[in-house]
Amino acid sequence: MTEPKEGSGADRWRDNNLRRLNELKARGINPFPYKFERTHTSKQLQEKYKDLEANVETEDVVSVCGRILNERNSWMFVDLYDEDGKIQLFFHKESVPAEQLEILKSLVAKGDHIGVTGTIRRTKAGELSVRVKSFEILSVALLPLPLSWDGFTDVEARYRNRHVDLIINPEVKEKLQKRSIAIRALRNFLDERGFFEVETPVLQVEAGGADARPFVTHHNALDIDLFMRIATELHLKRLIIGGFEKVYEIGRIFRNEGISTRHNPEFTMMELYQAYGDYHQLMDFTEEMVRHVANAVCGTTKITYQGVEIDFGKAWRRVSMYEVIREVTGIEVEKIKDFDEAKKIAGELGIKLEYEATIGEVANTIFENKCESTLMQPTFLMDHPVEISPLTKVHRAKPGVVERFEVFIYGREHCNGYSELTDPLDQRGRLEDQARKREAGNEEAQPLDLDFIEAMEYGMPPTMGIGIGIDRLVMLLTDSASIRDIIAFPTMKPHARQ
RNA sequence: GCGCCCGUAGCUCAGUGGUAGAGCACUCGGCUUUUAACCGAUUGGUCGUGCGUUCGAAUCGCACCGGGCGCACCA
Numbered sequence: 001m002t003e004p005k006e007g008s009g010a011d012r013w014r015d016n017n018l019r020r021l022n023e024l025k026a027r028g029i030n031p032f033p034y035k036f037e038r039t040h041t042s043k044q045l046q047e048k049y050k051d052l053e054a055n056v057e058t059e060d061v062v063s064v065c066g067r068i069l070n071e072r073n074s075w076m077f078v079d080l081y082d083e084d085g086k087i088q089l090f091f092h093k094e095s096v097p098a099e100q101l102e103i104l105k106s107l108v109a110k111g112d113h114i115g116v117t118g119t120i121r122r123t124k125a126g127e128l129s130v131r132v133k134s135f136e137i138l139s140v141a142l143l144p145l146p147l148s149w150d151g152f153t154d155v156e157a158r159y160r161n162r163h164v165d166l167i168i169n170p171e172v173k174e175k176l177q178k179r180s181i182a183i184r185a186l187r188n189f190l191d192e193r194g195f196f197e198v199e200t201p202v203l204q205v206e207a208g209g210a211d212a213r214p215f216v217t218h219h220n221a222l223d224i225d226l227f228m229r230i231a232t233e234l235h236l237k238r239l240i241i242g243g244f245e246k247v248y249e250i251g252r253i254f255r256n257e258g259i260s261t262r263h264n265p266e267f268t269m270m271e272l273y274q275a276y277g278d279y280h281q282l283m284d285f286t287e288e289m290v291r292h293v294a295n296a297v298c299g300t301t302k303i304t305y306q307g308v309e310i311d312f313g314k315a316w317r318r319v320s321m322y323e324v325i326r327e328v329t330g331i332e333v334e335k336i337k338d339f340d341e342a343k344k345i346a347g348e349l350g351i352k353l354e355y356e357a358t359i360g361e362v363a364n365t366i367f368e369n370k371c372e373s374t375l376m377q378p379t380f381l382m383d384h385p386v387e388i389s390p391l392t393k394v395h396r397a398k399p400g401v402v403e404r405f406e407v408f409i410y411g412r413e414h415c416n417g418y419s420e421l422t423d424p425l426d427q428r429g430r431l432e433d434q435a436r437k438r439e440a441g442n443e444e445a446q447p448l449d450l451d452f453i454e455a456m457e458y459g460m461p462p463t464m465g466i467g468i469g470i471d472r473l474v475m476l477l478t479d480s481a482s483i484r485d486i487i488a489f490p491t492m493k494p495h496a497r498q
Numbered sequence: 499g500c501g502c503c504c505g506u507a508g509c510u511c512a513g514u515g516g517u518a519g520a521g522c523a524c525u526c527g528g529c530u531u532u533u534a535a536c537c538g539a540u541u542g543g544u545c546g547u548g549c550g551u552u553c554g555a556a557u558c559g560c561a562c563c564g565g566g567c568g569c570a571c572c573a
Contacts, residue, residue: 012542013508013524055532073534090532110523123532143508148522149535150510156565157509168509212572257572258499267573406573413573444572469573482566483573495546495564 017142020107024137029103031140036115039063043084049120049128057121057131064089064130065115065138067167068108069147075105077129080114083173088129089116095131104135111141159490175478175486178297182474183250185296186270189289195246195272200235202228202252208452209233209391211444212255215265228254231467232271233391234452237420240273241460248272250470261482262412265491268470277464278419279403283380286407286415286466287316290378290473297477305410305476308376316378320401321367324381328371333363334400360385360400375408390430390446392418414473417466424456 024031039062040048052058066082078089093101095118108114116135122128146152146168158165158172165172187197205224207214209231217226232249239247253269274282294301294312301313322333329349336342342362343353351369353362363385375381383401386394392402407415421427431453437445474486484490 016525071534073531076531077533088533092532121532125533127533129532144523146509146523148509150522152509154505154509154565156505159565210573253573255572258570260569260572261567263572269573416573467573472573493564 042087090129113138206447245275273465275461282464318380320383360387373411380405420463422460
Protein backbone atom coordinates (compact mmCIF):
# COMPACT_ATOMS: atom_id res chain seq x y z
CA MET A 1 0.00 0.00 0.00
CA THR A 2 1.22 3.48 -0.73
CA GLU A 3 1.74 5.89 2.12
CA PRO A 4 -1.23 8.14 2.74
CA LYS A 5 -0.71 11.29 0.73
CA GLU A 6 -0.79 14.79 2.13
CA GLY A 7 -4.41 15.86 2.40
CA SER A 8 -5.71 12.59 1.03
CA GLY A 9 -8.72 10.77 2.35
CA ALA A 10 -6.57 8.27 4.20
CA ASP A 11 -4.60 11.08 5.78
CA ARG A 12 -7.71 12.83 7.05
CA TRP A 13 -8.98 9.52 8.31
CA ARG A 14 -5.80 8.98 10.23
CA ASP A 15 -6.01 12.51 11.66
CA ASN A 16 -9.50 11.77 12.94
CA ASN A 17 -8.28 8.61 14.59
CA LEU A 18 -5.32 10.40 16.13
CA ARG A 19 -7.73 12.90 17.66
CA ARG A 20 -9.73 9.98 19.00
CA LEU A 21 -6.57 8.44 20.40
CA ASN A 22 -5.49 11.64 22.10
CA GLU A 23 -8.93 12.19 23.61
CA LEU A 24 -8.80 8.70 25.11
CA LYS A 25 -5.39 9.41 26.60
CA ALA A 26 -6.63 12.74 27.92
CA ARG A 27 -9.40 10.88 29.76
CA GLY A 28 -6.85 8.54 31.30
CA ILE A 29 -7.83 5.57 29.15
CA ASN A 30 -4.95 3.51 27.77
CA PRO A 31 -5.80 2.87 24.12
CA PHE A 32 -3.28 0.02 23.99
CA PRO A 33 -3.64 -1.98 27.21
CA TYR A 34 -1.80 -5.18 28.04
CA LYS A 35 -4.32 -7.99 28.27
CA PHE A 36 -7.90 -9.09 28.42
CA GLU A 37 -9.25 -12.18 30.17
CA ARG A 38 -11.87 -13.75 27.98
CA THR A 39 -14.13 -16.61 28.98
CA HIS A 40 -15.20 -17.71 25.50
CA THR A 41 -14.44 -17.30 21.86
CA SER A 42 -17.29 -16.45 19.50
CA LYS A 43 -17.27 -20.00 18.18
CA GLN A 44 -17.49 -21.46 21.68
CA LEU A 45 -20.51 -19.26 22.41
CA GLN A 46 -22.24 -20.07 19.13
CA GLU A 47 -21.78 -23.75 19.89
CA LYS A 48 -22.72 -23.57 23.56
CA TYR A 49 -25.92 -21.61 22.92
CA LYS A 50 -26.93 -23.04 19.58
CA ASP A 51 -30.20 -24.31 21.07
CA LEU A 52 -31.07 -21.06 22.86
CA GLU A 53 -34.31 -19.82 21.43
CA ALA A 54 -34.94 -16.38 19.99
CA ASN A 55 -35.99 -13.66 22.41
CA VAL A 56 -34.61 -15.59 25.40
CA GLU A 57 -32.38 -13.86 27.91
CA THR A 58 -30.00 -15.71 30.26
CA GLU A 59 -28.10 -14.70 33.36
CA ASP A 60 -24.90 -16.30 32.05
CA VAL A 61 -22.02 -13.83 32.26
CA VAL A 62 -19.31 -14.05 29.61
CA SER A 63 -16.33 -12.03 28.43
CA VAL A 64 -15.40 -11.86 24.77
CA CYS A 65 -12.95 -9.81 22.76
CA GLY A 66 -12.14 -9.08 19.16
CA ARG A 67 -12.24 -6.53 16.39
CA ILE A 68 -15.26 -4.39 15.54
CA LEU A 69 -16.16 -4.62 11.87
CA ASN A 70 -19.70 -3.38 11.83
CA GLU A 71 -22.14 -1.36 13.86
CA ARG A 72 -25.86 -0.79 13.53
CA ASN A 73 -28.48 1.42 15.03
CA SER A 74 -26.05 4.00 16.44
CA TRP A 75 -23.87 1.38 18.11
CA MET A 76 -26.73 -0.53 19.70
CA PHE A 77 -25.56 -3.57 17.75
CA VAL A 78 -21.90 -4.28 17.13
CA ASP A 79 -20.40 -7.20 15.22
CA LEU A 80 -17.30 -8.40 17.05
CA TYR A 81 -14.94 -10.71 15.17
CA ASP A 82 -12.34 -13.02 16.68
CA GLU A 83 -10.26 -15.77 15.10
CA ASP A 84 -13.09 -18.24 14.82
CA GLY A 85 -16.00 -16.07 13.80
CA LYS A 86 -18.29 -13.37 15.07
CA ILE A 87 -20.58 -12.57 17.96
CA GLN A 88 -23.07 -9.72 18.11
CA LEU A 89 -22.80 -7.26 20.96
CA PHE A 90 -25.90 -5.51 22.28
CA PHE A 91 -25.25 -2.14 23.89
CA HIS A 92 -28.41 -0.92 25.59
CA LYS A 93 -28.52 2.29 27.61
CA GLU A 94 -30.19 0.46 30.48
CA SER A 95 -27.34 -2.06 30.64
CA VAL A 96 -24.22 -0.02 29.94
CA PRO A 97 -23.18 2.91 32.17
CA ALA A 98 -23.88 6.22 30.45
CA GLU A 99 -20.24 7.25 30.53
CA GLN A 100 -19.18 4.04 28.78
CA LEU A 101 -21.89 4.44 26.18
CA GLU A 102 -20.69 7.95 25.45
CA ILE A 103 -17.12 6.66 25.00
CA LEU A 104 -18.38 3.92 22.70
CA LYS A 105 -20.28 6.26 20.45
CA SER A 106 -17.73 9.06 20.31
CA LEU A 107 -14.32 7.42 20.77
CA VAL A 108 -14.63 3.86 19.46
CA ALA A 109 -14.60 3.09 15.75
CA LYS A 110 -14.78 0.19 13.37
CA GLY A 111 -11.44 -1.54 13.24
CA ASP A 112 -10.79 -1.12 16.97
CA HIS A 113 -10.39 -4.10 19.28
CA ILE A 114 -12.52 -4.17 22.40
CA GLY A 115 -13.24 -6.60 25.18
CA VAL A 116 -16.70 -6.81 26.74
CA THR A 117 -18.41 -8.48 29.66
CA GLY A 118 -22.12 -9.12 29.67
CA THR A 119 -24.92 -11.65 29.60
CA ILE A 120 -25.98 -14.04 26.88
CA ARG A 121 -29.22 -13.62 25.01
CA ARG A 122 -30.67 -14.39 21.64
CA THR A 123 -32.47 -11.48 20.04
CA LYS A 124 -35.91 -11.46 18.53
CA ALA A 125 -34.19 -11.54 15.14
CA GLY A 126 -32.47 -14.76 16.20
CA GLU A 127 -28.95 -13.40 16.57
CA LEU A 128 -26.94 -14.70 19.54
CA SER A 129 -25.72 -11.64 21.41
CA VAL A 130 -23.90 -10.46 24.48
CA ARG A 131 -25.83 -7.82 26.39
CA VAL A 132 -22.88 -5.66 27.32
CA LYS A 133 -22.53 -4.52 30.92
CA SER A 134 -19.05 -3.08 30.53
CA PHE A 135 -16.36 -2.88 27.91
CA GLU A 136 -12.80 -1.76 27.47
CA ILE A 137 -10.81 -0.62 24.49
CA LEU A 138 -8.02 -3.06 23.64
CA SER A 139 -6.53 -1.38 20.58
CA VAL A 140 -7.27 1.66 18.47
CA ALA A 141 -7.00 1.48 14.67
CA LEU A 142 -5.50 4.50 12.95
CA LEU A 143 -6.03 3.40 9.37
CA PRO A 144 -9.41 2.63 7.80
CA LEU A 145 -10.44 -0.85 6.78
CA PRO A 146 -11.86 -1.31 3.27
CA LEU A 147 -15.37 -1.97 4.59
CA SER A 148 -17.40 -1.44 1.47
CA TRP A 149 -20.41 -3.46 0.42
CA ASP A 150 -18.52 -4.46 -2.65
CA GLY A 151 -15.74 -6.01 -0.60
CA PHE A 152 -11.99 -5.82 -0.92
CA THR A 153 -11.22 -7.51 -4.21
CA ASP A 154 -8.22 -5.80 -5.83
CA VAL A 155 -5.83 -8.72 -6.10
CA GLU A 156 -2.64 -6.70 -5.90
CA ALA A 157 -3.83 -4.70 -2.90
CA ARG A 158 -4.89 -7.90 -1.15
CA TYR A 159 -1.52 -9.62 -1.60
CA ARG A 160 0.43 -6.53 -0.60
CA ASN A 161 -1.74 -6.00 2.49
CA ARG A 162 -2.43 -9.54 3.51
CA HIS A 163 -3.21 -8.46 7.08
CA VAL A 164 -6.10 -6.40 5.70
CA ASP A 165 -7.13 -9.19 3.33
CA LEU A 166 -7.27 -11.53 6.32
CA ILE A 167 -9.54 -9.16 8.25
CA ILE A 168 -11.94 -8.57 5.38
CA ASN A 169 -12.05 -11.85 3.46
CA PRO A 170 -12.70 -14.83 5.74
CA GLU A 171 -11.73 -17.45 3.15
CA VAL A 172 -8.12 -16.22 3.25
CA LYS A 173 -7.76 -17.22 6.88
CA GLU A 174 -9.66 -20.46 6.33
CA LYS A 175 -7.27 -21.52 3.61
CA LEU A 176 -4.18 -20.69 5.62
CA GLN A 177 -5.67 -22.58 8.56
CA LYS A 178 -6.26 -25.56 6.30
CA ARG A 179 -2.67 -25.35 5.15
CA SER A 180 -1.59 -25.60 8.77
CA ILE A 181 -3.95 -28.53 9.36
CA ALA A 182 -2.55 -30.32 6.29
CA ILE A 183 1.04 -29.97 7.46
CA ARG A 184 0.12 -31.04 10.97
CA ALA A 185 -1.63 -34.14 9.58
CA LEU A 186 1.40 -34.95 7.52
CA ARG A 187 3.66 -34.68 10.56
CA ASN A 188 1.33 -36.80 12.65
CA PHE A 189 1.20 -39.45 9.95
CA LEU A 190 4.96 -39.67 9.68
CA ASP A 191 5.70 -39.34 13.37
CA GLU A 192 3.27 -42.19 14.14
CA ARG A 193 5.23 -44.35 11.71
CA GLY A 194 8.53 -43.78 13.42
CA PHE A 195 9.99 -41.08 11.19
CA PHE A 196 12.37 -38.47 12.54
CA GLU A 197 11.87 -34.92 11.34
CA VAL A 198 15.24 -33.42 10.48
CA GLU A 199 16.64 -30.16 9.17
CA THR A 200 19.25 -29.86 6.45
CA PRO A 201 21.12 -26.80 5.14
CA VAL A 202 19.39 -24.10 3.15
CA LEU A 203 22.73 -22.53 2.22
CA GLN A 204 24.74 -24.89 0.08
CA VAL A 205 27.97 -24.87 -1.88
CA GLU A 206 26.30 -26.87 -4.66
CA ALA A 207 22.53 -26.78 -5.16
CA GLY A 208 21.64 -30.31 -6.23
CA GLY A 209 18.84 -32.85 -6.02
CA ALA A 210 16.63 -31.32 -8.69
CA ASP A 211 16.71 -29.74 -12.12
CA ALA A 212 16.31 -26.05 -11.36
CA ARG A 213 18.19 -22.78 -11.23
CA PRO A 214 19.13 -21.70 -7.72
CA PHE A 215 19.29 -18.34 -5.99
CA VAL A 216 22.82 -17.18 -5.28
CA THR A 217 23.82 -15.43 -2.08
CA HIS A 218 27.10 -14.46 -0.50
CA HIS A 219 28.76 -15.26 2.79
CA ASN A 220 30.84 -12.27 3.83
CA ALA A 221 33.19 -13.82 6.38
CA LEU A 222 34.01 -16.78 4.18
CA ASP A 223 33.88 -14.59 1.07
CA ILE A 224 32.18 -17.29 -0.96
CA ASP A 225 28.99 -17.48 -2.95
CA LEU A 226 26.44 -19.92 -1.60
CA PHE A 227 23.31 -21.30 -3.22
CA MET A 228 19.88 -21.54 -1.65
CA ARG A 229 18.71 -25.12 -1.76
CA ILE A 230 16.51 -26.35 -4.60
CA ALA A 231 15.83 -29.68 -2.87
CA THR A 232 16.62 -31.45 0.39
CA GLU A 233 17.31 -34.77 -1.29
CA LEU A 234 21.08 -35.15 -1.14
CA HIS A 235 21.45 -34.28 2.53
CA LEU A 236 18.54 -36.49 3.56
CA LYS A 237 20.16 -39.39 1.75
CA ARG A 238 23.38 -38.70 3.62
CA LEU A 239 21.37 -39.15 6.82
CA ILE A 240 20.17 -42.52 5.50
CA ILE A 241 23.79 -43.44 4.81
CA GLY A 242 24.56 -42.34 8.37
CA GLY A 243 22.09 -44.81 9.80
CA PHE A 244 18.74 -43.02 9.99
CA GLU A 245 16.16 -45.37 8.52
CA LYS A 246 13.12 -43.10 8.35
CA VAL A 247 13.59 -39.34 7.97
CA TYR A 248 11.63 -36.46 6.57
CA GLU A 249 11.94 -32.74 6.23
CA ILE A 250 9.21 -30.20 5.62
CA GLY A 251 11.05 -27.18 4.39
CA ARG A 252 11.22 -24.16 2.21
CA ILE A 253 12.75 -24.67 -1.22
CA PHE A 254 13.95 -21.85 -3.44
CA ARG A 255 13.96 -21.97 -7.22
CA ASN A 256 14.98 -19.04 -9.34
CA GLU A 257 12.35 -19.46 -12.01
CA GLY A 258 9.17 -17.96 -13.32
CA ILE A 259 6.22 -16.95 -11.16
CA SER A 260 2.76 -18.17 -12.06
CA THR A 261 -0.49 -19.34 -10.51
CA ARG A 262 1.31 -22.62 -9.79
CA HIS A 263 4.81 -21.35 -8.97
CA ASN A 264 6.17 -19.21 -6.18
CA PRO A 265 9.97 -18.68 -5.97
CA GLU A 266 9.94 -20.06 -2.44
CA PHE A 267 7.66 -22.98 -1.74
CA THR A 268 7.33 -25.81 0.73
CA MET A 269 8.35 -29.36 0.03
CA MET A 270 8.10 -32.45 2.14
CA GLU A 271 10.73 -35.05 1.35
CA LEU A 272 10.90 -38.40 3.09
CA TYR A 273 13.31 -41.32 2.84
CA GLN A 274 12.90 -44.80 4.21
CA ALA A 275 15.59 -47.47 4.10
CA TYR A 276 14.91 -50.96 2.73
CA GLY A 277 11.87 -49.97 0.66
CA ASP A 278 11.34 -49.62 -3.08
CA TYR A 279 9.05 -47.48 -5.20
CA HIS A 280 6.21 -50.01 -5.16
CA GLN A 281 6.06 -49.83 -1.39
CA LEU A 282 6.36 -46.05 -1.64
CA MET A 283 3.31 -45.79 -3.89
CA ASP A 284 1.19 -47.65 -1.33
CA PHE A 285 2.59 -45.40 1.37
CA THR A 286 1.91 -42.23 -0.65
CA GLU A 287 -1.72 -43.13 -1.31
CA GLU A 288 -2.32 -43.75 2.36
CA MET A 289 -0.54 -40.57 3.39
CA VAL A 290 -2.45 -38.30 1.00
CA ARG A 291 -5.75 -39.86 2.02
CA HIS A 292 -4.87 -39.17 5.66
CA VAL A 293 -4.15 -35.52 4.91
CA ALA A 294 -7.28 -35.11 2.77
CA ASN A 295 -9.40 -36.55 5.56
CA ALA A 296 -7.80 -34.24 8.10
CA VAL A 297 -8.39 -31.14 5.99
CA CYS A 298 -11.63 -31.93 4.19
CA GLY A 299 -13.13 -34.77 6.21
CA THR A 300 -13.31 -36.82 3.02
CA THR A 301 -11.11 -38.29 0.31
CA LYS A 302 -13.43 -37.13 -2.45
CA ILE A 303 -12.90 -33.48 -3.20
CA THR A 304 -13.81 -30.99 -5.90
CA TYR A 305 -11.05 -28.95 -7.48
CA GLN A 306 -12.03 -26.20 -9.92
CA GLY A 307 -15.24 -28.02 -10.71
CA VAL A 308 -13.61 -31.43 -11.19
CA GLU A 309 -14.26 -34.23 -8.72
CA ILE A 310 -11.00 -35.75 -7.53
CA ASP A 311 -11.20 -39.08 -5.72
CA PHE A 312 -8.23 -39.96 -3.55
CA GLY A 313 -10.12 -42.89 -2.07
CA LYS A 314 -10.07 -45.26 -5.03
CA ALA A 315 -6.81 -47.06 -5.82
CA TRP A 316 -4.71 -44.65 -7.86
CA ARG A 317 -3.92 -45.68 -11.38
CA ARG A 318 -0.34 -46.92 -11.87
CA VAL A 319 0.87 -46.61 -15.43
CA SER A 320 4.20 -46.21 -17.16
CA MET A 321 5.11 -43.03 -19.01
CA TYR A 322 5.52 -44.89 -22.27
CA GLU A 323 2.12 -46.56 -21.88
CA VAL A 324 0.47 -43.17 -21.43
CA ILE A 325 2.28 -41.84 -24.47
CA ARG A 326 1.03 -44.83 -26.47
CA GLU A 327 -2.55 -44.28 -25.24
CA VAL A 328 -2.64 -40.60 -26.02
CA THR A 329 -0.54 -40.36 -29.17
CA GLY A 330 -0.19 -43.92 -30.47
CA ILE A 331 3.58 -43.57 -30.41
CA GLU A 332 5.56 -46.62 -29.26
CA VAL A 333 8.65 -45.11 -27.67
CA GLU A 334 10.35 -48.49 -27.30
CA LYS A 335 10.39 -48.90 -31.08
CA ILE A 336 12.09 -45.59 -31.81
CA LYS A 337 15.57 -46.42 -33.11
CA ASP A 338 17.50 -43.15 -32.95
CA PHE A 339 17.28 -39.44 -32.28
CA ASP A 340 16.54 -38.54 -35.90
CA GLU A 341 13.44 -40.73 -35.85
CA ALA A 342 12.43 -39.33 -32.46
CA LYS A 343 12.86 -35.81 -33.75
CA LYS A 344 10.69 -36.59 -36.78
CA ILE A 345 7.93 -38.07 -34.63
CA ALA A 346 8.01 -35.09 -32.28
CA GLY A 347 7.87 -32.76 -35.27
CA GLU A 348 4.72 -34.48 -36.51
CA LEU A 349 3.12 -33.69 -33.14
CA GLY A 350 4.10 -30.06 -33.54
CA ILE A 351 6.86 -30.24 -30.96
CA LYS A 352 10.08 -28.47 -31.84
CA LEU A 353 13.32 -29.75 -30.33
CA GLU A 354 15.90 -27.02 -30.18
CA TYR A 355 18.83 -29.06 -29.01
CA GLU A 356 20.29 -32.48 -29.54
CA ALA A 357 18.34 -34.72 -27.20
CA THR A 358 18.18 -38.42 -26.42
CA ILE A 359 15.18 -40.59 -27.17
CA GLY A 360 14.24 -40.54 -23.51
CA GLU A 361 14.30 -36.77 -23.40
CA VAL A 362 12.14 -36.60 -26.50
CA ALA A 363 9.69 -39.04 -24.92
CA ASN A 364 9.53 -36.87 -21.82
CA THR A 365 8.88 -33.78 -23.93
CA ILE A 366 6.09 -35.57 -25.77
CA PHE A 367 4.60 -36.59 -22.44
CA GLU A 368 4.74 -33.07 -21.06
CA ASN A 369 3.23 -31.54 -24.17
CA LYS A 370 0.56 -34.06 -25.01
CA CYS A 371 -0.19 -36.33 -22.07
CA GLU A 372 0.33 -34.50 -18.79
CA SER A 373 -2.87 -32.49 -18.97
CA THR A 374 -4.96 -35.63 -19.47
CA LEU A 375 -4.10 -37.10 -16.07
CA MET A 376 -6.87 -35.63 -13.94
CA GLN A 377 -7.49 -38.36 -11.35
CA PRO A 378 -4.61 -39.30 -9.01
CA THR A 379 -2.16 -41.23 -11.17
CA PHE A 380 1.26 -42.70 -10.55
CA LEU A 381 3.15 -42.03 -13.74
CA MET A 382 5.90 -44.64 -13.64
CA ASP A 383 9.20 -45.66 -15.17
CA HIS A 384 10.75 -42.49 -16.59
CA PRO A 385 13.67 -42.40 -19.01
CA VAL A 386 16.99 -42.84 -17.25
CA GLU A 387 18.43 -39.66 -18.82
CA ILE A 388 16.04 -37.39 -16.92
CA SER A 389 16.39 -39.26 -13.62
CA PRO A 390 20.00 -39.07 -12.47
CA LEU A 391 19.31 -40.04 -8.83
CA THR A 392 17.12 -43.08 -9.48
CA LYS A 393 17.82 -46.81 -9.70
CA VAL A 394 17.46 -48.33 -13.17
CA HIS A 395 14.37 -50.43 -13.60
CA ARG A 396 14.95 -54.02 -12.50
CA ALA A 397 13.38 -55.37 -15.72
CA LYS A 398 12.81 -52.66 -18.35
CA PRO A 399 15.82 -51.25 -20.22
CA GLY A 400 16.33 -47.50 -20.56
CA VAL A 401 13.99 -46.51 -17.76
CA VAL A 402 14.16 -46.14 -13.99
CA GLU A 403 12.04 -47.06 -10.98
CA ARG A 404 10.47 -43.69 -10.55
CA PHE A 405 6.96 -42.27 -10.31
CA GLU A 406 5.40 -38.86 -10.40
CA VAL A 407 1.92 -38.30 -9.03
CA PHE A 408 -0.31 -36.36 -11.40
CA ILE A 409 -3.59 -34.86 -10.26
CA TYR A 410 -5.64 -32.37 -12.29
CA GLY A 411 -2.95 -32.58 -14.95
CA ARG A 412 -0.28 -31.30 -12.58
CA GLU A 413 2.69 -32.93 -10.97
CA HIS A 414 2.36 -33.18 -7.20
CA CYS A 415 4.92 -35.77 -6.10
CA ASN A 416 8.14 -37.30 -7.36
CA GLY A 417 9.34 -40.55 -5.83
CA TYR A 418 11.64 -43.41 -6.61
CA SER A 419 13.78 -46.35 -5.68
CA GLU A 420 16.84 -44.33 -4.78
CA LEU A 421 20.03 -44.96 -6.67
CA THR A 422 22.44 -46.49 -4.17
CA ASP A 423 25.31 -47.65 -6.42
CA PRO A 424 28.03 -45.02 -6.00
CA LEU A 425 29.75 -45.84 -9.27
CA ASP A 426 26.53 -45.60 -11.24
CA GLN A 427 25.72 -42.40 -9.37
CA ARG A 428 29.08 -40.87 -10.25
CA GLY A 429 28.56 -41.66 -13.93
CA ARG A 430 25.04 -40.19 -13.95
CA LEU A 431 26.11 -36.96 -12.29
CA GLU A 432 29.09 -36.70 -14.63
CA ASP A 433 26.60 -36.88 -17.52
CA GLN A 434 24.64 -34.08 -15.87
CA ALA A 435 27.82 -32.05 -15.43
CA ARG A 436 28.52 -32.38 -19.15
CA LYS A 437 25.03 -31.05 -19.89
CA ARG A 438 25.71 -28.12 -17.60
CA GLU A 439 28.90 -27.37 -19.46
CA ALA A 440 26.92 -27.55 -22.67
CA GLY A 441 24.73 -24.75 -21.35
CA ASN A 442 21.85 -26.50 -19.61
CA GLU A 443 21.56 -24.45 -16.42
CA GLU A 444 19.03 -26.84 -14.91
CA ALA A 445 21.27 -29.89 -15.17
CA GLN A 446 22.46 -31.11 -11.80
CA PRO A 447 25.91 -30.24 -10.44
CA LEU A 448 28.54 -32.84 -9.61
CA ASP A 449 28.33 -33.03 -5.82
CA LEU A 450 31.51 -34.90 -4.93
CA ASP A 451 30.75 -34.88 -1.19
CA PHE A 452 27.47 -36.66 -1.91
CA ILE A 453 29.10 -39.24 -4.17
CA GLU A 454 31.82 -39.91 -1.63
CA ALA A 455 29.18 -40.35 1.06
CA MET A 456 27.51 -43.00 -1.07
CA GLU A 457 30.75 -44.92 -1.28
CA TYR A 458 30.41 -45.68 2.43
CA GLY A 459 27.41 -47.78 1.48
CA MET A 460 23.75 -46.82 1.25
CA PRO A 461 20.95 -49.29 1.94
CA PRO A 462 18.11 -49.78 -0.54
CA THR A 463 15.93 -46.75 -0.02
CA MET A 464 12.64 -45.30 -1.19
CA GLY A 465 12.21 -41.54 -1.27
CA ILE A 466 9.61 -38.99 -2.28
CA GLY A 467 9.12 -35.27 -2.48
CA ILE A 468 5.64 -33.77 -2.21
CA GLY A 469 4.82 -30.19 -3.13
CA ILE A 470 2.89 -29.04 -0.08
CA ASP A 471 1.60 -25.88 -1.70
CA ARG A 472 0.05 -27.72 -4.60
CA LEU A 473 -1.48 -30.31 -2.32
CA VAL A 474 -3.02 -27.54 -0.24
CA MET A 475 -4.27 -25.88 -3.43
CA LEU A 476 -6.14 -29.08 -4.23
CA LEU A 477 -7.55 -29.47 -0.74
CA THR A 478 -8.73 -25.86 -0.57
CA ASP A 479 -9.90 -25.60 -4.19
CA SER A 480 -7.50 -22.68 -4.78
CA ALA A 481 -6.84 -21.64 -8.36
CA SER A 482 -3.62 -19.80 -7.49
CA ILE A 483 -0.69 -20.83 -5.32
CA ARG A 484 -0.75 -17.29 -3.90
CA ASP A 485 -4.07 -18.04 -2.25
CA ILE A 486 -2.46 -20.57 0.07
CA ILE A 487 0.80 -18.71 0.75
CA ALA A 488 0.38 -16.00 3.38
CA PHE A 489 2.86 -13.63 1.78
CA PRO A 490 3.52 -14.58 -1.84
CA THR A 491 6.53 -13.10 -3.61
CA MET A 492 5.71 -9.70 -5.12
CA LYS A 493 7.79 -7.22 -7.01
CA PRO A 494 8.31 -4.15 -4.85
CA HIS A 495 6.01 -1.27 -5.63
CA ALA A 496 7.75 2.10 -5.62
CA ARG A 497 6.45 4.21 -2.74
CA GLN A 498 5.44 7.67 -3.79
C1' G B 499 11.27 -13.73 -21.12
C1' C B 500 6.67 -13.30 -24.74
C1' G B 501 1.28 -12.17 -25.63
C1' C B 502 -3.52 -10.20 -24.08
C1' C B 503 -6.00 -7.31 -20.40
C1' C B 504 -6.01 -3.89 -16.17
C1' G B 505 -4.37 0.71 -12.95
C1' U B 506 -9.76 7.08 -11.58
C1' A B 507 -11.58 9.01 -3.78
C1' G B 508 -10.09 4.59 1.98
C1' C B 509 -13.12 0.37 -0.79
C1' U B 510 -16.11 -1.05 -5.28
C1' C B 511 -16.70 1.14 -9.88
C1' A B 512 -18.79 4.77 -13.93
C1' G B 513 -16.66 8.38 -17.12
C1' U B 514 -13.21 7.04 -24.09
C1' G B 515 -11.16 14.59 -26.54
C1' G B 516 -14.52 19.85 -23.59
C1' U B 517 -15.99 22.08 -15.56
C1' A B 518 -13.40 14.69 -12.49
C1' G B 519 -18.48 11.49 -10.84
C1' A B 520 -21.60 7.56 -8.03
C1' G B 521 -22.46 3.94 -4.05
C1' C B 522 -20.35 2.49 0.46
C1' A B 523 -16.93 4.23 4.31
C1' C B 524 -15.44 8.77 7.11
C1' U B 525 -17.12 13.63 9.67
C1' C B 526 -21.46 16.46 11.33
C1' G B 527 -26.73 16.60 12.04
C1' G B 528 -31.67 14.24 12.17
C1' C B 529 -34.90 10.32 13.26
C1' U B 530 -35.15 5.46 15.76
C1' U B 531 -34.14 2.37 20.55
C1' U B 532 -34.17 -5.38 20.02
C1' U B 533 -31.51 -4.48 13.94
C1' A B 534 -30.07 1.43 10.79
C1' A B 535 -27.76 -1.85 5.09
C1' C B 536 -32.44 4.93 7.23
C1' C B 537 -32.74 10.39 5.94
C1' G B 538 -29.96 15.07 5.17
C1' A B 539 -25.37 17.76 4.74
C1' U B 540 -20.17 18.17 4.50
C1' U B 541 -15.56 16.17 3.20
C1' G B 542 -12.29 13.47 0.31
C1' G B 543 -8.68 12.88 -6.26
C1' U B 544 -0.73 15.00 -8.75
C1' C B 545 -7.20 9.96 -12.89
C1' G B 546 -0.05 4.50 -11.69
C1' U B 547 4.61 7.67 -13.51
C1' G B 548 6.95 10.47 -17.40
C1' C B 549 7.23 12.44 -22.27
C1' G B 550 4.39 13.64 -26.53
C1' U B 551 -0.09 14.98 -29.90
C1' U B 552 -3.90 18.81 -29.28
C1' C B 553 -6.70 25.27 -28.34
C1' G B 554 -7.84 21.50 -24.64
C1' A B 555 -5.92 14.69 -22.34
C1' A B 556 -8.56 10.44 -17.08
C1' U B 557 -9.74 9.74 -22.43
C1' C B 558 -5.23 9.54 -28.17
C1' G B 559 0.38 7.93 -28.94
C1' C B 560 5.17 6.28 -26.92
C1' A B 561 8.14 4.73 -22.84
C1' C B 562 8.38 3.16 -17.92
C1' C B 563 6.31 1.13 -13.02
C1' G B 564 2.95 -2.36 -10.77
C1' G B 565 -0.76 -6.22 -11.24
C1' G B 566 -4.01 -10.30 -13.43
C1' C B 567 -4.49 -14.28 -16.91
C1' G B 568 -2.22 -17.38 -20.61
C1' C B 569 2.40 -19.26 -22.79
C1' A B 570 7.58 -20.45 -21.79
C1' C B 571 10.61 -22.28 -17.66
C1' C B 572 9.37 -25.36 -13.70
C1' A B 573 7.11 -28.21 -8.94
